[in-house]
Amino acid sequence: MVAALVGGVLVAGGVASAAPTSSPAVENTIGFKLGCDGYEHLAVDIADVFHSTGATVSAPEKVVAGSTFTYRVQPNVMSVPTGGHAGRSVGKWTRLKYDFDIPAGVSLVDAQVVAGTSSNLSGVTPSVIRINDGGSPDGAGTHLRISGNNQTADSNNKGGNGPSTSKNSDGGIEVGAGKTFRLPAIDVTVVAGAAGSTVQPKLRATDGDSGAFNSPKNAFTFLQYETLWPGYWERYNCSPRDSSGGGLNAGGQALATVNVVSQAATTTAVTSGASATIGQSTDLIAQVSPAPTGGTVQFKDGGTDIDVPVAVVNGVATLPHTFTAAGDHSITAVYDGVLEFLTSTSPARTVSVAAADVQTTTALTVPSSAVEQTSVALTANISPATDGGTVQFKDGGTDIGGPIAVTAGGATLDHTFTTTGSHSITAVYSGTAGFGGSTAQAQTIEISSSALSTTTTLQVPAAAITGSAVDLTATVAPNNAVGTVQFKSNGTAIGTPVAVSAGVATLSHSFDAAGAQSVTADFTAGAGFVSSSASAQTVTVSDPAPVDVETTTSLSVPATAITGTAVDLTATVAPNNAVGTVQFKSNGTAIGTPVAVSAGVATLSHSFDVAGAQSVTADFTAGAGFASSSASAQTVTVSDPAPVDVETTTSLSVPATAITGAAVDLTATVAPNNAVGTVQFKSNGTAIGSPVTVSGGTATLSHSFDAAGAQSITADFTAGAGFVSSSASAQTVTVSDPAPIDVETTTSLSVPATATTGAAVDLTATVAPNNAVGTVQFKSNGTAIGSPVTVSGGTATLSHIFDAAGAQSITADFTAGSGFKNSVASAKSVQVSVADQESVVELNIPTDAK
Template identity: 55%
Template sequence: MSHAVMRRAVAAVSGAALAVLGLGVGVASAAPGSVTWDDGSERITRTISDVTPAAGDIITSTTAFDRTGGVVEYIQQVKDIHPPCLTYVEGSAKVDGSPRGLDSQGADFAKVAGSWALYPHISPNLRTFEFSYKVGADCARGVPLMTTVHYSGTLGSGTYDGKGPTVSVSETATTTALTVPATANVGAAVELKATVAPAAAGGTVQFKDGAANIGGPVTLNAGVATLSHTFDAAGAKSITAVYSGGAGFTGSTSAAATVTVSVPDAATTTTLTVPATANVGAAVELKATVAPAAAAGTVQFKDGVANIGGPVTLNAGVATLSHTFDAAGAKSITAVYSGGAGFTGSTSAAASVTVSVADVATSTQLTVPATANVGAAVELKATVAPAAAAGTVQFKDGAANIGGPVVVNGGVATLSHTFDAAGAKSITAVYSGGAGFTGSTSAAATVTVSVADVATSTQLTVPATAFVGAPAELKATVSPAPAGGTVQFKNGDLALGAPVNVVDGKAVLSHTFAAAGSHAISAVFSGAPGFLGSTSAVQSVSVPVPDVVTSIVLTAPATADRGVVVEFSAVVSPTPNGGTVQFKDGSTPIGGPVNVVDGKAKLSHTFDSPGAHSISATYSGFAGFSGAGSQASTVTVAGAGGGSVGSSQFGS
């Protein structure tokens, strides 16, 4: 290690041979630079492929180690030092021409590591290490930027600050292109435009007319500078654009461009006056007014691209033409002033003339009801003749519109309208007219509007069922309750009795149905002063066929012994086809119901307690037969007796 330190000390003071090539700013081609120094038995040569690069260029740093004597040394690390504005190109590191991955890198260095033998006098006695970098736009221009190398090996390490070569980034050359119009008029603004390449160049452009500045410097925006300029004298103008240069960019001047400036004719305007509409075969006036009024020459009127007649001579700035259109349609009319001595030509804005066949006269007839109620809609109807007339009808109440215009369909326009106030209303219908048809207004018609009677509703209440010969109540309730009026109850279309007066909103009828069946009952309120009549919904009353009245006769013994079977029998008249008989001891059923067979029912029963027992029989009734109950019979039961207690039932 002491030998390596000794070598480094010698290197620091040796001032070995130095060669720096091509450091001038703005050199168009690559200018490599080299520096060589000795450190003990090591000769080190560093070469930069281009020491005057431009921003964006790729440059390569090559360091060669040449062993000139001594013993073999193994190089272990080489650290290439570069300005921070240079960016290492990934994968560019090479050792002896072969790619080598980096061991590490930082903002200002790239380092490789390994073990490379370096022999004196025999191969390999020379090792080269390459690193490539991209020159950043942030590099200072025209300023020497230092590069160097550090390395370490088996014989020591070397830190060579300030060895070089230095790199001076050159300014980027620019070009300036000028765009101007070939001609211009005195007093009329034109645009002067300069485009500087590359577009990233900053700074200003000075436009010039010969040697004289045109305005002040114009700041570049994305490589472009524009200036609106008005020439104040006629003649040929030699225009240039001078780019000032900017940070990292050289200045440049455009080629000269000639602008021929002339005194212009006085501008004119032409105003066209035409009617908005015209009829086929009817003459109308077309009028053109040219300003200034001193302008002489002619005006050509046009329908689209077709001339209307010949040119008309201006008189005090005005040209008029009487013209008759021979076909219907929308006509686009213009007036073209030819121009004259000292005056430019001009064309009016197009004006549309709608040419139609003469309209047909129409008549409008109004149909309205003679009377109406407040709040009740009525129909207003207008009939326009001829029926082919299109357009709209506006109905009116006096001078006031009723709603909006109504489209005419087949010559008819109808409107449903509800008057909101009583009184005599003077109604008219105004037809707007339409394509080919004149407008017209109907004669006025009077509608007498009154406050309407109040609507009522009638609710019917009836029993769901009734019986022949038995009175049933029919009840009608009128809402709101009127002061008067009657209700007629009906069975279908047949009136039930006379109309019944409504009292406090109600009418009641007691009615006896004479026949069985389903009866459709309704109630019709007659109406009353200020109240409209109304009819209830139909209600159904079912009147069944009446049952045959039956009677039942009970037969029971007058006495019985406790525990001894006795028989009860019941006979139903007239004889029914079914049903049951329930025998009872007081209110207590004796066994279950006994079927009636041929009008008879029997029950065997054993009393289990002595005393007087009130026996009865109740017939249940059956289809077409009413139920019935017998008279009670008393059976006196003595305490003696034997046998089982209970009853058995049967019919006979």
């Protein structure tokens, strides 16, 4: 019989049953140590050893009682050491075997090695067999063994566990010294026991002394061959424990728990209505009892699927469906079943589907205009013409009068409009036997008044300042119109209505919020006039310009990080009372959400997920009263977690000083001195030359510096196989040039002749020669303006806003960098004037003016 593992269910011949007998497989990994008692051939008891390993089990959480299912056990990796007992070298492990208990309460069907799941094994190809307590193949045995032809280690003082044992010869599964290996996974197929029981895969640790420390029945045993002539053989019996005197650890407990459940029978019934109409949606409803925990229902019409299966919720499945053919339809519902509930099919239910009513159209005839308080005829015509049913006329969705009976396809309503303006009229036909209802397309009637029309216009300022009063003026024509004007801002009334006098109404108003304000004016007419409204006008309201406090942002990050391990990224904002948030970024991409600044500091705990150089920045977005700023980028070198190799340390020896162009030796010392690899020397983070091979624990590079200044020298040791890379602490070499002759510079100043308070102007200093390096401090009347500006390409420019009127004497002082001399520009004068102010003219008109 061919068997396959499908979602934790063993499927024979590739065909699954209607209702599942197993939940999907869940994978669980348990790490533990194997404590191994050592015994050397020729009767020498040697030191115990403990190997870190574990097991991964893939098994369903639930199975049905009596069902056949498969679980998988995969031993985790272990490593063979290179150093053995008494200073000898290990050659290999041989005669490996790994035993597992067959869970209580099940019937074993089969156990198979899973191809492609082992690594770094040699010798006999691994297989899995069923054994008894003595280690011999036995169809009634209670254990499973992974081995090579059941060739196992003889325990010397404890005996062996199997028919083919040896204390001093090769055999079975082997692994070479220094290798990390994995024994193969096994698929174990069993028949579940009674409902309410559990299935618990375990290592062998329950028969006799198999769970004791140092027993040939221990779950894992092997021989270790050590190569010093004439060769030494050491037997190891290993059980899951952390110390020789301690109890069994997690490896000696259940590696997984599978709960065995029962499967209840279900009944399904179609409970929806027995009638429907072509073209009209109706709900098909199925009731599953007892209410299952999931599954779907497939509705069928005469055996043909209707749409797709519908999920069962609280025992009910509902499918909206529109029938397309008249007559009797035989509807059934098939429940597909879930783990604890069997499938079932409902009895057929007959749904009688009737033909649809004849579709009608309704046309509306109304006059295009009328005068208020005058009766007009509203007429609806139904097609095809019929007697019966009613028409409800509506004005903007509101019923006009009562329904009008339809005669010979027509219905007419005489109606008097009492309000002026546009009226949207519709007619809704109710339908009658054999004829469907319909609604006419809306028609518009313009209702006018005999009163005198008016127009209202609005005058407002284009801009305003919060807290400062401005005049809003409405002009009503004709100018003898009587009534009041209600001013509004963004739809909300401003103050009380203002009486119109000689065609004008004025309101003095102070806006209290900045932003665009849509101002309107609604004229409410008195007797003999018609009300009117002015078109909206926009007033742009702004707050008085605040003077934001300048900020600076600096960034503190670790030089290195490990992928998956959180590190703190800290931004410091000055002054420390600044409010706002900091957005951290890595290589230009935002990390997390903005972090609020508290007492001048914002910290983000972040785990990098990719190795490599990460350029980290911090952008401070200021709150009210402060200016935003950004920190300079800092580099975090992110690496993956180091393998389990020999740790190394690297130290660096460099001269304290050097002269440009003169070679000096840079020497890195790597410990231990047998470490293999190369050293990359760096100056200020940039590689110097090619990597230098380490020999006898040292690597030396002869190097000539080509630039003066403090050079931060580092040495990064890149390890070869078996060692961990390391870096030396940075050492500083102060490099100087032969005494240079500083280049003379000249500085000239360009400023505008005039400026206005509150408006920014550019102040520009030009430094010759144009390769000069340094900064320029601009001053006004001898006082520094802003911070020094870096010279780039021979120029430095400062955008500045003068806050006081009068003559300002502007100077520019160039502070030179290395190789250049300072210079000062001649003073230039800027005449600063006060910005123009808004003016308001108020007009007072006597109340008795004609």
